[in-house]
Amino acid sequence: MRRVILILTLLFLIAGCSQHPEEKGVVARVNGKPIYLKELESRYDLNNIGWVSGIIPSVESMSEEYGNVLSELIVYKLVGDALEAEGLSVSAEEVEKEEAAIRADYPDDLFERTLTEEYIDIEVWRLFLKRHLEMKLFFNDVLRPKISLTYQEAEQYYKDNLSEFYIPERVHVLLIRSNDRKAVLRSSVLLEKAEDWKKVVETLPSDVVVRELKLKKNRLPHQWASALQQLKPKTSSNISTTAYGYEQLVLLSVLPEKLLGPSQAYAVIERVLIDQKMNSAFMDWLEKQVASAQIKVTPLLSQKLHEKNNDENPVDSAPIQEEASAEPADESGGESEDGDGI
Known part of the structure; x- marks a missing residue:
């Protein structure tokens, strides 16, 4: 329920955003920091790697997906601000190390070919890899020190979920x-x-x-x-x-078959309960950040998504329904022709 409330809060902010253009290719600003159309489209592409269909997505489904992607980018900005305030950052060396680990799972040149086939720019992929590492850093170094777990909580979880520790x-x-x-x-x-x-x-x-x-x-x-x-x-x-x-x-x-005892199961219980508490703490933090942050999103995305959909599917496209979510603009590589932004 709290996740739903958060999404509704973000979508409300998106619906009530500023309409004053300031800069080409900017679709949103979080505490004054821009989110570019190119970022939105690139993240959407990354989230849909491997998607194959002969059917053009409807305006409604694209609207929902782009709204979710924009919400994700807003969260990245808020987390980045929090890390900066704590004096924490992800180094280039850490990104390179993570990339090397990922590449090790791909034989020969399959990694590059996968990105090329999906039209994903390697630098864009590295940008979002860094953001992924920033999220891990935020959870581990900012949230985790504030989380505690008592033996009584672990014992109660064991009693309430005994079937989870039965091994056939x-x-x-x-x-x-x-x-x-x-x-x-x-x-x-x-x-x-x-x-x-x-x-x-x-x-x-x-x-x-x-x-x-x-x-x-x-x-x-x-x-x-x-x-x-x-x-x-x-x-x-x-x-x-x-x-x-x-x-x-x-x-x-x-x-x-056997049943793990409380001491044997403790490592599993600790991981489950810590994850639950971390997620809860993150949602509490995020709701407060969204409530206090200055988040502005251009309302012109909805109109441009409709135009794009009509261009690609002129026969079957349905009239757009205005929704409280963000959609993509044109495919001009990050800049709109009319210079609309925030």
């Missing part, structure tokens, strides 16, 4: 994959006999991939459940052919 029966297995059938077979034989399977994995050929899995028996893929049901610990399934090549399972052990 699981299987501990190794999944072996390779394009070489004989390599898979040789690997499974070695792993069955090994006292320390991790040491054996280090000696296997580079084209053999071994993954350790602990899976709930009631959540196993059908083909795996059938194979594992017939196995005893330290034995292997038959080799199967998949889209990944040849595949075989080695059953290491069956883990019995």
Whole structure:
């Protein structure tokens, strides 16, 4: 409910904004600091990476999405102001380190190709990566020190949510994959006999991939459940052919069901309750900031979104309904032709 109130507060501010143009390409100002049309459109594109459809979004759906994106950009500005007041900032080195970690998940040049295919500028992507890190910094260094958790709260959560700490029966297995059938077979034989399977994995050929899995028996893929049901610990399934090549399972052990005790569950409980308290504290902080901040948004976005939609879909476009949200202007790369802004 409080999130709804916050969004309504932001949308009310958007509806009651200034109409005095000041600068080309500016769609909003937060405490005097501008938010540019290019930022709005870039964030919208980032949020919709991978969206594919032959249907042009309706004015109403685009209006809602752009309103949400603009609200997000307003929050970034407010958080940035708070960090500045605390003397905190995210360094270029921290951004580079985070980018390197993300790139490590993409083979070869897939990272660049993904951005290129989605028409995302790398510098824009880095800007929002920095803002993501600023949000983490705000939560960890500004909000977290103000949050406390008592043992009584943790104990009560444990009692009220006992079912969350029940762990059903699981299987501990190794999944072996390779394009070489004989390599898979040789690997499974070695792993069955090994006292320390991790040491054996280090000696296997580079084209053999071994993954350790602990899976709930009631959540196993059908083909795996059938194979594992017939196995005893330290034995292997038959080799199967998949889209990944040849595949075989080695059953290491069956883990019995159990209920975590309070001390075992405390780390999980602490994370859940701290997250809840942090989110609540953030919403309290944000509502106060929105109430006291000077937030101005151009009302011309709604008109320009309607014009853009008509240009792209002249037959099916419906008359625009004025809403208390912000929509995109033209696609002139950050500047409107008539110079409207705030």
